Amino acid sequence: xxxxxxxxxxxxxxxxxxxxxxxxxxxxxxxxxxxxxxxxxxxxxxxxxxxxxxxxxxxxxxxxxxxxxxxxxxxxxxxxxxxxxxxxxxxxxxxxxxxxxxxxxxxxxxxxxxxxxxxxxxxxxxxxxxxxxxxxxxxxxxxxxxxxxxxxxxxxxxxxxxxxxxxxxxxxxxxxxxxxxxxxxxxxxxxxxxxxxxxxxxxxxxxxxxxxxxxxxxxxxxxxxxxxxxxxxxxxxxxxxxxxxxxxxxxxxxxxxxxxxxxxxxxxxxxxxxxxxxxxxxxxxxxxxxxxxxxxxxxxxxxxxxxxxxxxxxxxxxxxxxxxxxxxxxxxxxxxxxxxxxxxxxxxxxxxxxxxxxxxxxxxxxxxxxxxxxxxxxxxxxxxxxxxxxxxxxxxxxxxxxxxxxxxxxxxxxxxxxxxxxxxxxxxxxxxxxxxxxxxxxxxxxxxxxxxxxxxxxxxxxxxxxxxxxxxxxxxxxxxxxxxxxxxxxxxxxxxxxxxxxxxxxxxxxxxxxxxxxxxxxxxxxxxxxxxxxxxxxxxxxxxxxxxxxxxxxxxxxxxxxxxxxxxxxxxxxxxxxxxxxxxxxxxxxxxxxxxxxxxxxxxxxxxxxxxxxxxxxxxxxxxxxxxxxxxxxxxxxxxxxxxxxxxxxxxxxxxxxxxxxxxxxxxx
Numbered sequence: 001x002x003x004x005x006x007x008x009x010x011x012x013x014x015x016x017x018x019x020x021x022x023x024x025x026x027x028x029x030x031x032x033x034x035x036x037x038x039x040x041x042x043x044x045x046x047x048x049x050x051x052x053x054x055x056x057x058x059x060x061x062x063x064x065x066x067x068x069x070x071x072x073x074x075x076x077x078x079x080x081x082x083x084x085x086x087x088x089x090x091x092x093x094x095x096x097x098x099x100x101x102x103x104x105x106x107x108x109x110x111x112x113x114x115x116x117x118x119x120x121x122x123x124x125x126x127x128x129x130x131x132x133x134x135x136x137x138x139x140x141x142x143x144x145x146x147x148x149x150x151x152x153x154x155x156x157x158x159x160x161x162x163x164x165x166x167x168x169x170x171x172x173x174x175x176x177x178x179x180x181x182x183x184x185x186x187x188x189x190x191x192x193x194x195x196x197x198x199x200x201x202x203x204x205x206x207x208x209x210x211x212x213x214x215x216x217x218x219x220x221x222x223x224x225x226x227x228x229x230x231x232x233x234x235x236x237x238x239x240x241x242x243x244x245x246x247x248x249x250x251x252x253x254x255x256x257x258x259x260x261x262x263x264x265x266x267x268x269x270x271x272x273x274x275x276x277x278x279x280x281x282x283x284x285x286x287x288x289x290x291x292x293x294x295x296x297x298x299x300x301x302x303x304x305x306x307x308x309x310x311x312x313x314x315x316x317x318x319x320x321x322x323x324x325x326x327x328x329x330x331x332x333x334x335x336x337x338x339x340x341x342x343x344x345x346x347x348x349x350x351x352x353x354x355x356x357x358x359x360x361x362x363x364x365x366x367x368x369x370x371x372x373x374x375x376x377x378x379x380x381x382x383x384x385x386x387x388x389x390x391x392x393x394x395x396x397x398x399x400x401x402x403x404x405x406x407x408x409x410x411x412x413x414x415x416x417x418x419x420x421x422x423x424x425x426x427x428x429x430x431x432x433x434x435x436x437x438x439x440x441x442x443x444x445x446x447x448x449x450x451x452x453x454x455x456x457x458x459x460x461x462x463x464x465x466x467x468x469x470x471x472x473x474x475x476x477x478x479x480x481x482x483x484x485x486x487x488x489x490x491x492x493x494x495x496x497x498x499x500x501x502x503x504x505x506x507x508x509x510x511x512x513x514x515x516x517x518x519x520x521x522x523x524x525x526x527x528x529x530x531x532x533x534x535x536x537x538x539x540x541x542x543x544x545x546x547x548x549x550x551x552x553x554x555x556x557x558x559x560x561x562x563x564x565x566x567x568x569x570x571x572x573x574x575x576x577x578x579x580x581x582x583x584x585x586x587x588x589x590x591x592x593x594x595x596x597x598x599x600x601x602x603x604x605x606x607x608x609x610x611x612x613x614x615x616x617x618x619x620x621x622x623x624x625x626x627x628x629x630x631x632x633x634x635x636x637x638x639x640x641x642x643x644x645x646x647x648x649x650x651x652x653x654x655x656x657x658x659x660x661x662x663x664x665x666x667x668x669x
Contacts, residue, residue: 002125002126002127003101003119003120003127004100004101005021005022005024005100005101005102005124005125006021006084006099006100007019007020007021007026007099007100007102008020008021008099009081010025012079014074014076015029015030015031015069015072015074015075015076016028016029016030016069016074017079019099019102021102021124022124022125023041023042023043023125024039024040024041024042024124024125025038025039025040025042026038026039026102027040027067028097029067029069029072029074030074030075030076030077030088030090031072031073031074031075031233032072032073032075032091033091033235033236033237033241033245034091034233034234034235034236034245034249035090035095035233035234035236036231036232036233036234037104037230037231037232037233037234038066038067038229038230038231039122039124039132039229039230039231040229041228041229044228044229045430045432046065046066046067046229046231047063047066047201047202047227047229047432047436047437048062048063048064048065048066049063049064049065049066049200049231050063050064050202050440050443050444050469050471051200051202051250051469051470051471052064052066052200052249052250052471053071053249053250053251053471053474054070054071054072054248054249054251055070055071056071056251056252058251058447058474058475059251059471061387061390061428061444061447062428062429063428066200066231067231075090077089077090081099084098084099084100085097085098085099086099090236091236091237092108092236093106093107093108093113093236094106094107094108095107101119101120101121101122101124102116102121102122103115103116103117103118103121104116104121104234106195106234107192108192108193110191110192110193111191111192112139112192113192113193113195114136114137114188114195114234115136115137116134116135116136116137117135117136117137117217117218117220117222118137118217118218119216119217120135121134121135121136122134122135122230123230129224130226131203131205131224131225131226131227131228132201132224132225132227132228132229132230133222133223133224133225133230134199134222134223134230134232135217135220135221135222136197136220136221136222137218137219137220137221138210138218138219138220138221139188139190139191139192140190140191141190141191142157142188142189142190143155143157143188143189143190143603144156144157144159144186144187144188144209144221145186145187145189145239145499145502145593145603146183146185146186146187146196146499146502146503147161147163147183147184147185147186147207147499147503148179148181148182148183148185148468148499148500148503148505149179149180149181149183149480149481149496149499149500149503150177150179150496150499151171151172151173151174151175151176151177151179151492151495151496152174152175152492152495153495153604154495154498154499154502154593154603154604155603155604156186156209156499157209157210158209158210158211159209159210159211160206160207160208160209160211160212161177161178161206161207161209162177162178162204162205162206163178163182163184163204163205163206163207163223163225164178164182164204164205164438165178165179165180165181165182165415165416165438165439165442165467166178166179166180166415166417167180167413167415167417168180168481168482169481169482169515169516170482170483170484170515170516170517171481171482171483171484172484172489172492173483173484173489173492173493173495173496174488174489174492179480179481180415180466180467180468180478180480180481181467181468181469181478181500181503182202182438182439182467182468182469182470183468183469183470183503183504184198184199184201184205184207184223184225184470185197185198185199185246185470185503185504186207186209187239187242187243187502189239194237194238194239194242195234195235195236195237195242196233196234196235196237196242196243196245196246197232197233197234197235198232198233198235198246198249198470199223199225199230199231199232200231200232200233200470201225201227201230201231202436202437202438202439202440202469203225203226203227203436203437204225204226204435204436204438205223205224205225205226206223206224207221207222207223207224208221208222208223209221226435226436227436233249235249238599239502239595239596239599240596240597243501243502243504243588243589243596244586244587244588244589245587246470246503246504247473247504247587247588247589248587250470250471250473250474250504251471251473251474252474252584252585252587253473253474253477253506253507253584254450254463254473254474254475254476254477255460255581255584256460256462256477256507256536256577256580257460257461257462258573258577259295259296259336259462260295260296260336260462260477260507260537261536261538261573261576261577261580262293262294262295262296262538262569262570262573263292263293263294263295263538263539263540263552263566263569264294264295264296264297264298264336264338264538264539265283265287265294265296265297265298265539265540265551266297266298266300266511266539266540266541266542267300267540267541267542267543267549267550267551268300268301268302268542268543268549269542269543269544269549270283270300270302270549271299271300271301271302271303271319272300272302272305273302273319274318274319275319276302276303276316276319276320277319277320277321277322277326280297280299280320280326280330281326281329283297283551284329284330284333284335286551286553287552288333290552290553290559290563291563292552292553292562292563292566293566293567293569293570294335295334295335295336296335296336296337296338296408296462297330297335297336297337297338298338298340298410298539298541299337299338299339299340299406299410300340301340301341301342301412302316302319303315303316303319303320303323303339303340304316304340305319306348306350308376309346309348309349309375309376309377310342310346310375311345311346311349311350311351312341312342312343312344312345312349312396313341313351313396313400313401314349314350314400315400315404323404323405323406324404324405327404327405327406328405331405336407336408336462337405337406337408338406338408338409338410338462338464339401339406339409339410340410340412341397341401341409341410341411341412341449342375342412342413342414343381343382343384343393343411343413343414343416343441343442343445344372344374344375344379344380344381344382344413345361345379345380345382346374346375346377346378346379347371347377347378347379347380348377349379352380355369355380355382355389355392356368356369356380358388358389358392359386359388360382360383360386360388360389360392361380361381361382361383361389362380362381362382362383362418362423362424362425362434363383363423363424364422364423364424365422365424370418370420370423370434372417372418374413375413381416381418381434381441382441382445383425383426383434383441384440384441384444384445384448385425385426385427385428385437385440385441385444386425386426386428387428389426390444390448393445393448393449393452394448394449394451394452394455395452397409397448397449397452397453398452398455398456402452402453402456402458403456407453407456407458407461408453408458408461408462408463409449409450409452409453409461409462409463409464410464411442411445411446411449411463411464411465411466411476412466413466414441414442414445414446414465414466414467415438415442415466415467416434416438416439416441416442416467418434418435418438419435420435421433421435423435425437425441439467439468439469440469442465442466442467442468442469442472443465443468443469443471443472443475445465446463446465446472446475446476447475447476449463449476450463450475450476462477463475463476463477464476464477464478464479465477465478466478466479466481468505470504473504473505473506477506477507477508477536477537478505478507478508479508479509479510479511479537479539480493480496480497480500480508480509480510480511481511481515482511482515482516482543483510483511483514483515483516484514484515484516484517485513485514485515485516485517485518485519485520485524485542485544485550486514486517486524487524487527487620487621487622489514490514490524490527490528490531490620491606491620491621493510494531494606494608494618494620495604496510497509497510497535497591497608498591498593498603498608500591501589501590501591501592501593502589502593502596504589505589506536506580506583506584506589506590507536507537507580507590508535508536508537508591509532509535509536509537509538509539510532510535511539511540511541511542512528512529512531512532512538512539512540512541512550513525513528513529513540513541513542513550513554514528514542514550515541515542515543516542516543516544517544518544518547519542519544519547519548519550519554520550520554522555522558522659523622523623523659524622525550525554525555525558526558526561526565526659526660527618527619527620527659529562529565530565530618530619530657530659530663531616531618531619531620531663533565533568533569533572533663534572534610534614534616534618534663534665535591535610536576536580536590536591538569540552552566558660561660564662565662565663568662568663575611575613575614576590576610576611579610579611579612583611590610590611591608591609591610592608592609592610592611593605593608593609594607594608594609594615594632596609597609597632597634598632598633598634600633601630601632601633606618606619606620606627607629607630607632609632610665612668613667613668614665614666614667614668615629615631615632615638615665615666615667615668616663616664616665617629617655617657617663617664617665617666618663618664619657619659619664624657625656625657625658626654626655626656626657627654627655627657627664628652628653628654629652629653629654629655629664629666630650630651630652630653631647631648631649631650631651631652631653631666632649633649633650634649634668635649635668635669636649636669637649637668637669638651638666638667638668638669639666639667639669640655640664640665640666641662641664641665641666641667642667646669647666
């Protein structure tokens with residue numbers, strides 16, 4: 001009967017219990033610090049997971065059973081049933097579940113922590129529409145953190161977001177949605193405690209964190225996904241513990257080579273130029289002439305052009321006569337080159353017919369390649385769930401890049417803008433709509449690129465992917481995409497970074513100076529550098545037709561200041577690298593909103609922690625001449641820039657900081 005589903009026990013085993021009603025099962029898995037809940041519809045296949053990886057090593061290439069307990073240490077709490085209500089305790093939290101409509105509640109000594117919506121919290125029989133739906137109670141004064149690279153302020157309470165990925169070039173960090181990441185994970189904090197919710201799905205959807213009101217229900221939050229089945233993890237602990245537990249759940253981040261923490265250059269202008277080779281070599285010379293320490297350059301896709309088309313794995317030898325010579329030149333000067341690769345092949349690409357003949361593209365029902373608009377033409381996406389396509393990509397990376405001296409890979413434009421439900425992916429032998437697994441292709445692309453480098457003997461390849469999902473950190477780092485050059489966007493890029501850190505990402509950062517829009521003014525340029533010095537990724541990248549690219553020498557008269565900033569970054573690199581390695585192995589964030597460790601601290605503060613010793617106090621307001629900061633209640637005290645008097649925790653300070661000054665930071669005693 002709709003709206004009245006009476007569940008009864010089907011199976012009880014150590015670590016889990018299964019209940020059923022009306023063609024639906026609800027499975028509970030009791031795990032350390034978390035409860036896994038699975039709603040499975042009879043006849044609806046359960047798509048594997050590539051996100052959950054608790055054992056440390058990566059998941060099988062074809063995915064992992066979403067209900068697998070491998071790598072976990074299941075618990076066996078005492079479960080009692082009385083008057084249609086289950087009761088058990090987990091991690092010091094008391095749970096109860098009403099078997100009518102399977103309404104889950106959790107309570108701590110502080111009060112009610114979590115509760116599914118009254119009436120109906122799940123889409124059991126289509127009462128709440130199509131796909132999967134989960135509605136939970138909203139609490140007064142609650143704060144919401146996470147969801148990947150979402151825009152706006154750090155606290156997402158009251159907002160609504162789409163849960164899918166897109167190419168958002170020139171996005172507004174305050175309001176644009178969606179962006180480049182698929183991360184259906186958030187933390188809720190309120191007077192009763194904190195918990196995290198991670199929805200293990202790659203299907204598109206939406207999350208409503210307080211905009212929706214319904215007369216027939218108490219205030220609630222909701223998520224909706226295309227996928228019929230629903231598997232989620234209710235993660236217990238403090239916000240800090242929840243972030244770390246989520247990171248451990250989805251797997252250890254891949255190591256990043258030390259050189260990648262130094263300044264790396266990038267611009268589309270050089271590789272799009274007809275004399276790309278000269279422009280690129282000139283960049284190296286300009287760095288050396290101006291005493292700018294640089295360890296790498298992100299090679300934009302202009303090197304692949306045939307006419308005005310970008311054809312991945314093709315070298316334009318009119319622009320770059322000797323790719324081998326170019327890589328050797330950079331290597332001789334102590335710099336790595338990170339070439340851009342894209343997963344879509346234009347219909348006039350030299351390799352298109354070969355790929356189509358082998359069936360390696362996403363397909364329409366008649367078996368023909370599905371085509372989509374892409375970079376000025378029509379193109380087909382490589383189907384990375386096809387083992388032949390996966391191996392083809394690795395072979396191309398090896399032969400066209402690694403063998404020519406390019407041992408680090410930039411995976412770009414991999415958001416897979418596929419909405420047509422008729423487009424089919426091979427699915428490693430289990431065909432399914434490509435639109436249901438869009439972020440999986442970006443993960444597999446990055447994984448294939450990394451494997452190609454490792455199989456070629458590269459010990460620690462630097463692999464970066466613009467699109468990412470939970471688990472991508474195991475194979476690639478990321479960045480926050482093609483941002484806009486604007487003072488207000490600088491501030492909201494900071495909020496975006498805090499949200500990324502709260503979502504399990506370790507190595508990331510924005511395009512310093514802004515990618516799109518006009519060139520940064522003098523003040524904005526310096527403020528962006530002051531901020532970026534303390535982020536893991538320190539890359540100036542831009543595409544500004546008709547303007548000079550954003551380079552350290554953008555303003556010649558500011559070079560003395562810029563050199564001082566870059567020298568500071570080089571002094572920070574050992575600290576950043578060591579902290580990142582420690583954080584990676586402990587599943588901790590490197591960039592930390594202060595409230596994670598000082599719960600009373602304002603989540604929207606401009607100040608943030610870089611590792612466990614440095615408090616960064618950036619300036620985001622145009623025309624500002626100082627920084628106001630309250631020192632966190634951590635440690636014995638703080639020293640301004642590591643020197644001078646020891647200021648006690650809780651001290652409120654105003655520190656002068658002009659754009660030409662060294663940035664303001666404090667080191668913890």
